[in-house]
Amino acid sequence: xxxxxxxxxxxxxxxxxxxxxxxxxxxxxxxxxxxxxxxxxxxxxxxxxxxxxxxxxxxxxxxxxxxxxxxxxxxxxxxxxxxxxxxxxxxxxxxxxxxxxxxxxxxxxxxxxxxxxxxxxxxxxxxxxxxxxxxxxxxxxxxxxxxxxxxxxxxxxxxxxxxxxxxxxxxxxxxxxxxxxxxxxxxxxxxxxxxxxxxxxxxxxxxxxxxxxxxxxxxxxxxxxxxxxxxxxxxxxxxxxxxxxxxxxxxxxxxxxxxxxxxxxxxxxxxxxxxxxxxxxxxxxxxxxxxxxxxxxxxxxxxxxxxxxxxxxxxxxxxxxxxxxxxxxxxxxxxxxxxxxxxxxxxxxxxxxxxxxxxxxxxxxxxx
Amino acid sequence: xxxxxxxxxxxxxxxxxxxxxxxxxxxxxxxxxxxxxxxxxxxxxxxxxxxxxxxxxxxxxxxxxxxxxxxxxxxxxxxxxxxxxxxxxxxxxxxxxxxxxxxxxxxxxxxxxxxxxxxxxxxxxxxxxxxxxxxxxxxxxxxxxxxxxxxxxxxxxxxxxxxxxxxxxxxxxxxxxxxxxxxxxxxxxxxxxxxxxxxxxxxxxxxxxxxxxxxxxxxxxxxxxxxxxxxxxxxxxxxxxxxxxxxxxxxxxxxxxxxxxxxxxxxxxxxxxxxxxxxxxxxxxxxxxxxxxxxxxxxxxxxxxxxxxxxxxxxxxxxxxxxxxxxxxxxxxxxxxxxxxxxxxxxxxxxxxxxxxxxxxxxxxxxx
Numbered sequence: 147x148x149x150x151x152x153x154x155x156x157x158x159x160x161x162x163x164x165x166x167x168x169x170x171x172x173x174x175x176x177x178x179x180x181x182x183x184x185x186x187x188x189x190x191x192x193x194x195x196x197x198x199x200x201x202x203x204x205x206x207x208x209x210x211x212x213x214x215x216x217x218x219x220x221x222x223x224x225x226x227x228x229x230x231x232x233x234x235x236x237x238x239x240x241x242x243x244x245x246x247x248x249x250x251x252x253x254x255x256x257x258x259x260x261x262x263x264x265x266x267x268x269x270x271x272x273x274x275x276x277x278x279x280x281x282x283x284x285x286x287x288x289x290x291x292x293x294x295x296x297x298x299x300x301x302x303x304x305x306x307x308x309x310x311x312x313x314x315x316x317x318x319x320x321x322x323x324x325x326x327x328x329x330x331x332x333x334x335x336x337x338x339x340x341x342x343x344x345x346x347x348x349x350x351x352x353x354x355x356x357x358x359x360x361x362x363x364x365x366x367x368x369x370x371x372x373x374x375x376x377x378x379x380x381x382x383x384x385x386x387x388x389x390x391x392x393x394x395x396x397x398x399x400x401x402x403x404x405x406x407x408x409x410x411x412x413x414x415x416x417x418x419x420x421x422x423x424x425x426x427x428x429x430x431x432x433x434x435x436x437x438x439x440x441x442x443x444x445x446x447x448x449x450x451x452x453x454x455x456x457x458x459x460x461x462x463x464x465x466x467x468x469x470x471x472x473x474x475x476x477x478x479x480x481x482x483x484x485x486x487x488x489x490x491x492x493x494x495x496x497x498x499x500x501x502x503x504x505x506x507x508x509x510x511x512x513x514x
Numbered sequence: 515x516x517x518x519x520x521x522x523x524x525x526x527x528x529x530x531x532x533x534x535x536x537x538x539x540x541x542x543x544x545x546x547x548x549x550x551x552x553x554x555x556x557x558x559x560x561x562x563x564x565x566x567x568x569x570x571x572x573x574x575x576x577x578x579x580x581x582x583x584x585x586x587x588x589x590x591x592x593x594x595x596x597x598x599x600x601x602x603x604x605x606x607x608x609x610x611x612x613x614x615x616x617x618x619x620x621x622x623x624x625x626x627x628x629x630x631x632x633x634x635x636x637x638x639x640x641x642x643x644x645x646x647x648x649x650x651x652x653x654x655x656x657x658x659x660x661x662x663x664x665x666x667x668x669x670x671x672x673x674x675x676x677x678x679x680x681x682x683x684x685x686x687x688x689x690x691x692x693x694x695x696x697x698x699x700x701x702x703x704x705x706x707x708x709x710x711x712x713x714x715x716x717x718x719x720x721x722x723x724x725x726x727x728x729x730x731x732x733x734x735x736x737x738x739x740x741x742x743x744x745x746x747x748x749x750x751x752x753x754x755x756x757x758x759x760x761x762x763x764x765x766x767x768x769x770x771x772x773x774x775x776x777x778x779x780x781x782x783x784x785x786x787x788x789x790x791x792x793x794x795x796x797x798x799x800x801x802x803x804x805x806x807x808x809x810x811x812x813x814x815x816x817x818x819x820x821x822x823x824x825x826x827x828x829x830x831x832x833x834x835x836x837x838x839x840x841x842x843x844x845x846x847x848x849x850x851x852x853x854x855x856x857x858x859x860x861x862x863x864x865x866x867x868x869x870x871x872x873x874x875x876x877x878x879x880x881x882x
Binding site: 226228229239256261265267272273277300302304305504508509512 | 644
């Protein structure tokens with residue numbers, strides 16, 4: 147207990163899980179900034195790793211959530227395929243709505259609709275040193291790859307600027323909380339350092355963001371090898387049809403030695419059971435099935451049965467999402483309005499932040 | 515003649531002097547972007563090196579001139595002294611008006627009043643590689659100084675971004691012509707490369723800017739050693755009083771061997787004569803004085819007399835400027851209005867450029 151507390155004191159900028167977040171709540175509302183790059187429809191990995199906790203956060207009365215669709219960041223990689231970005235922005239809004247996120251409770255923001263992000267980044271550049279930005283782990287990795295010629299990418303100025311662009315993403319909604327994976331904590335630390343410098347140099351009082359680290363690991367793909375990713379072809383989309391779910395569950399990695407009901411099975415790294423653990427509500431039932439899978443003989447079960455159960459479970463989870471999706475797909479004007487209204491609402495708040503910064507920097511109202 | 519033409523063909527992006535510029539004029543208006551960093555009142559070096567030709571350009575009917583007050587660029591260096599920037603922005607507008615520039619004919623733009631500069635730079639970053647930006651000579655010099663610890667500056671992200679920020683400065687008013695010193699031509703070449711890439715990748719037709727190189731060298735300071743610069747203490751301000759002009763002309767570097775009227779004088783590198791060559795209208799009179807200065811005996815003249823002539827000449831040049839300055843200083847609301855109106859007028863043009871770029875990039879109107 148003492149050890150835990152000591153660790154927590156050393157990293158007060160890190161909060162563990164939604165339960166940890168709830169302990170942080172006070173009368174003062176907390177602002178959360180999180181988001182996604184629009185590079186395709188969303189899959190179960192997005193749901194488990196992000197959307198599920200966003201839905202939780204939306205239920206907390208004292209939290210204001212800003213969900214960013216980082217099209218500017220995605221464009222840096224897909225400059226030659228803007229059609230992909232266009233479609234993905236719409237798909238993400240539909241996916242968010244379909245899982246139950248509410249643009250009345252939260253703010254959906256398309257990054258390129260808010261030029262204030264660019265303006266803020268422009269100013270933050272004055273407070274950031276080249277050296278500290280180049281220490282960013284993602285940047286370092288990418289530069290190393292280029293130097294070793296492991297990639298054909300050329301390093302663009304967009305890429306060099308993306309750590310500071312992320313600081314602007316956080317500061318513009320005055321973000322207190324940023325959900326990240328453990329390996330992204332350095333981004334939050336850079337943001338804290340730069341915002342702290344802005345505050346000290348100008349006398350502003352912008353919040354220093356804290357990282358909200360997920361307590362659940364990233365969802366593994368149906369191959370059981372890598373985390374779920376559309377580009378790896380191991381993903382179940384939250385918009386998949388029953389037939390697609392069936393096909394994908396059929397391909398799932400299980401225990402290759404469980405060749406028949408008479409062979410003992412291993413439930414470790416068994417993708418079907420991993421998914422059942424997450425998506426099936428009756429935990430006792432699943433534990434009981436695992437015992438039977440590990441056993442052999444007449445009371446045992448084999449892959450066919452657990453796969454069938456998973457198909458039913460996933461379809462029960464996905465079909466209301468799919469239904470809502472069909473509705474929104476049939477009402478494109480609704481999506482367009484949500485995109486436009488979100489940006490408009492956020493821009494007026496964003497302009498206040500810039501006004502505050504520029505006023506503290508004493509660069510407003512020359513001659514006045 | 516053939517050689518000259520060949521040279522010209524190799525560097526079609528370089529125009530020599532106002533006379534060269536006049537040969538480029540056609541029915542299509544040419545847009546010129548030029549500007550200054552607001553770091554103090556202006557001196558005769560600014561007049562000779564820039565303002566004089568700006569006044570000429572303002573007289574050319576087929577040219578539209580955009581004069582930028584690059585406060586964002588200056589702030590990168592003077593983050594701890596915003597008061598200096600505030601005062602300098604006002605001083606520069608007053609100096610421009612006092613020498614006769616006309617905000618009705620040209621557009622005066624304070625950079626930080628136009629967030630579209632930041633947004634455009636944000637997009638240009640996607641089209642620029644890190645390597646080509648780092649090849650910028652000013653950046654290379656500064657990095658070398660830091661590596662040799664010749665300076666206490668830390669390299670800020672602002673500095674790394676300033677070559678692209680300059681490309682945005684040029685592209686936002688759709689600049690065709692950018693007056694620069696010879697050593698700044700690489701900036702124009704970078705701008706051409708990046709704008710050309712934007713055009714090729716997106717199908718846009720933004721103009722590729724050309725460098726307008728001054729045919730007069732930089733004005734030397736009163737010490738005769740360095741180019742005129744306020745920070746070197748060798749400058750005559752275009753707002754100096756008669757007493758200040760007298761004091762500074764008195765200190766001017768002349769020929770140390772011309773100790774009396776009986777000693778022969780040297781008019782080479784003689785600062786008083788250099789200034790008379792520029793500011794006195796009667797070239798024959800000055801040539802005649804030079805002959806007499808070089809001679810000795812009763813018909814000779816010495817420093818006292820030529821200095822007196824220069825004081826009269828400079829005061830005749832400066833006093834109408836000083837008078838106008840006094841008027842504008844007494845009417846600060848006029849200056850404020852010029853700053854505000856210039857920015858407002860330019861912003862609507864700037865938004866069109868961004869709309870055009872974003873439409874060509876296909877990132878407008880998602881879902882619509």
